[in-house]
């Protein structure tokens with residue numbers, strides 16, 4: 001059989017099952033020792049609790065690794081002990097004999113387990129990877145757009161406008177040329193006119209024809225002078241995702257293209273798994289990683305806060321019963337740390353008692369998954385909740401107009417980035433930029449057009465800078481950019497290129513064209529060593545840039561009087 005991810009998944013699963021079996025004699029020995037210490041004359045909560053935990057773990061792990069007989073026997077023993085712990089049953093000699101019988105059954109099962117291991121007939125499962133192929137080629141493809149309009153000037157102009165937003169746009173005037181290009185290299189999306197010399201609906205007709213040969217079809221966005229129902233209907237029937245009236249606003253079109261081309265490009269979800277049984281934790285990690293998520297495992301609840309500090313978890317998957325610190329206790333500890341108040345916590349446990357599940361949820365957890373859980377279901381449940389968490393968090397930390405980090409977040413991120421650069425002895429540059437004469441834009445073209453300009457600038461910054469750069473809306477028409485690992489002169493070259501690119505964007509309002517520029521101030525760490533000094537210096541340099549005539553970037557120097 002060829003080696004592949006599915007194979008290695010099965011191999012790893014097999015190894016985890018083997019490890020579970022290896023540890024089984026030890027666990028059963030512990031159970032025997034604890035049982036021997038129990039007497040009917042006096043109730044001893046400590047060994048009873050420990051014994052309950054051993055059976056509980058065997059029940060859950062047995063189910064997870066497909067040892068059904070182990071699961072069944074441990075489940076009965078666990079249930080008995082639960083009743084004793086809850087005060088519903090007395091620890092009679094009959095009950096102790098029953099527990100010993102369970103240990104014996106489990107010991108016998110352990111001996112016959114070699115056979116069970118040989119008969120590992122568990123079905124393979126096909127997990128859809130959340131992670132998009134992150135190769136450079138894929139990223140380039142995601143930005144490749146074909147634009148087809150029989151008006152050569154318009155095609156050329158719109159193509160250059162859209163390229164200011166980070167897209168590689170190839171303009172085509174003839175439908176035939178477009179079809180040949182699509183067949184040679186399919187783009188991420190097509191921007192298509194409706195009317196051509198070939199016919200009033202030739203645009204949608206061509207797209208419909210092209211897509212019958214393509215799987216999956218290429219997302220398409222139509223544009224036209226026409227606004228009649230027939231044109232819109234033809235566009236929809238051809239699979240059009242959006243319809244823009246001409247004259248087209250490049251910013252709006254770029255936003256639409258973002259939506260069409262960004263599918264699957266999300267950062268993998270970060271999942272922290274807390275389980276005192278390392279094999280079970282590894283098993284969940286393996287399942288989630290097979291679906292493209294990034295995981296960390298903690299077998300010790302005490303380590304969780306430290307792990308969370310540098311692992312930006314979207315969700316915590318938590319065992320319910322753990323020695324020293326139970327799941328609900330750990331959940332409560334986390335909820336008392338301000339940053340983790342909204343962190344989704346899901347228990348995974350073989351606990352089926354609804355009341356106990358409810359009690360565990362009461363401390364502020366978000367869900368309960370009952371073991372054994374099918375890998376597909378584990379992935380779906382985790383994905384759904386992690387996605388919701390991302391959306392909520394994004395609403396909290398992002399500016400609603402531009403989608404960039406908001407004022408508070410950018411301040412917070414600047415502090416973190418500076419501390420990290422201090423530790424790693426790297427440089428950091430902060431650019432504060434501000435749209436020139438923005439009041440005049442609002443006054444002349446109206447507030448909504450002003451908003452479009454801010455959105456355009458936000459997009460230009462977001463798409464043209466590196467993934468590692470942090471971009472935020474500092475307030476009003478002022479933006480902040482944090483760049484790490486480069487000299488201030490290099491940062492100036494980058495900001496100047498952005499400035500020129502932004503200045504070349506044609507904005508349209510009521511048929512009138514206009515351009516905008518921005519000015520910027522740059523300051524660097526370690527020259528300015530604390531966040532407020534750095535911001536103040538960049539702001540002062542921005543102020544000088546405005547006074548120097550605007551549409552330029554100036555650098556702050558600590559020894560120069562500002």
Ligand SMILES: Nc1nc2c(ncn2[C@@H]2O[C@H](COP(=O)(O)OP(=O)(O)OP(=O)(O)O)[C@@H](O)[C@H]2O)c(=O)[nH]1
Pocket residue numbers: 401434435436437438439440442446447448449450451454475476477546550
């Ligand atoms: N459309 C829009 N305008 C905003 C927003 N936030 C702030 N503004 C406007 O931005 C303008 C800023 O104007 P000023 O601070 O006078 O500066 P300016 O006209 O850009 O001039 P210089 O910065 O000196 O080049 C004000 O008119 C604000 O109302 C926003 O979210 N949307």
